Amino acid sequence: MTSRTAAAALAAALVVCPAGVASDSIRLADLAGTYVSSSDGGCLLELRKDGSYTLSCGSRPKLKGQTRLIEGGFGIGPSRLPTVIGMPPPAPDDPTRGPYIVRTSDDDESLSFWLEPLRWGDRLYLIRSADYESFCGSIRAGTEPRTTPTGEAFLRRGDHRKVTASQLPKECERSK
Secondary structure, three states: OOOOHHHHHHHEEEEEOOOOOOOOOOOHHHOOOOEEOOHHHOOOEEEEOOEEEEEEEEEOOOOOEOOOEEEOEEEEEEOOOEEOOOOOOOOOOOOOOOOOOEEEOOHHHHHHEEEEEEEEEOOOEEEEHHHHHHHHHHHHHEEEEOOOOOOOOOOOHHHHHOOOOOOOOOOOOOOO
C-alpha cells in the first residue's frame, strides 16, 4: 500500500483514538439506524451496518463516508486527502496511537467529531466525546430524557418514545 493510498484510507475512515467508553460487545451493525440532533442547525445521521454514513446538518453540504468502530466509538467527517492535526497517524492496521484527527485543512472542524454510543434503558444515544459533561448536565437539568425527537445529542429515531433507566447512565456517574 502506498503512502498516498494509506492516507486516503485513513481519511475515509476518519480515524480518531478516543479516551472514552470501550466495549467489546458493540458492533457497527448494532448501531445502524437514523439519528437526530438539533445541533449545527439540525442534523440527521444515517449510519449503516457496513459503516457507511450520510450526515446532513442544516444548510451545510451533505457528508458521506465510511467509518469503523475503534475502542467503542467512531469518527464522522469529510473524506478527502488528509492533513494530520496533532501528530502523525498510525499505520492503517494499528489505530492505537493518538489522539489525533485526520482531516483536510479546509474542512469545517465542527463536522469532524468522535461519537460514542450510550445506552440508557431502551434508548441509544451517540454522544460526541467532548459533550459528555453537557449531556449529563441535560439529564440533571431535566431536558433529557427528551420527549421529542430532537435534542443536542444524537438519538436514534423513535427512541424518544422508549423508556430510560431510572438511574443516571454510568457515564454520567463519572462526570459529577
